[in-house]
Amino acid sequence: MGKLFIVPTPIGNLKDMTYRAIEVLKNVDLILAEDTRTSGKLLKHFDIGAPMQSHHMHNEHKTVDGLVDKLKSGLSIALISDAGTPAISDPGFLLTRACVENDIPVECLPGATAFVPALVNSGLPNDKFVFEGFLPIKKGRQTRLQVLAEETRTMIFYESPHKLIKTLTHFSEYFGEDRQVSVSRELTKLYEETVRGTAQEILDYYTKKPPKGEIVIVVAGKK
Structure with a gap:
């Protein structure tokens, strides 16, 4: 029986790669990568130098059974995503679940995940929080926002730069203009930035200064 390793990779700064992650990737028989390039x-x-195979959201449903067979045959496989920890708003859950169902050992290494530094440096309560990932783009978005408007825990969202203004506008509408918000952008990279303020203040800031890069939004819960 082989083993599946879930291996986090840096979200920007390559110095955040752990010694253990490098050791695992050098010793497995196969690396599953979201984008091989x-x-x-x-x-x-x-x-x-381990061989790579493409494993992403568009093909993971088709490849899981074959990968389980490889693991059963004794191969050791590592799963990585483009950045951060696999299965956190990235592929990984389906293969992990299949391994658990087939009694294949799974080991997840600790490492980079974008929402953790964003939450900690937001200045908002982090003893209790809820990770929402990406909001629905269209269907279900309004309903989800209505539910979250009553959430008392700190909330964490991922967002793309070209949708940030829309999302901040919705936060101002559903949560209130005075709700405290922190936006972290390009974490660990050269132009890392965290902007804190009310929903309306953050909306005004990024309306004047269109954002670039990967974004994490942290929103205070309802008082």
């Missing part, structure tokens, strides 16, 4: 640069940087 992106991951190829990472593996080359750390002189990792």
Whole structure:
């Protein structure tokens, strides 16, 4: 019986790669990568020569059974995503579940996840929080926002730069203009930025200064 390793990769700064992650990736028989071109640069940087196979949201339903067979045959496989920890708003859940159902060992290494530094440096309560990931784009979005308007715990969202203004506008409408918000952008990278204030203040800021890069939004819960 083989083993599945879930291996986090840096969300920007390559120095955040752990020694253990490098060791695992150098010793497995196969690496599953969300984008082999992106991951190829990472593996080359750390002189990792294990073969790669594409594993992303568009093909994971079709490849899970074959990967389970490979693991049952004794192969060790590592799963990585483009950045951060697999299965956190990225592929990974389906394969992990299949391994659990087939009594295949699964080991998840600790490592980079974008929402953790965003939450901690937001200045908002982090003893209790809820991770929402990406909001529904259309269907179900209004209903979800109405539910979250009553949430008392700190809320964490992922968002793309071209949808940030729309999302901040909805937060101002559903949660109130005075709700405290923190937006972290390009975490661990050269132009890392965290902007804190009310929903309306943050909306005004990014309306004047269109954002770029990966974004995490942290929103205070209802008092």
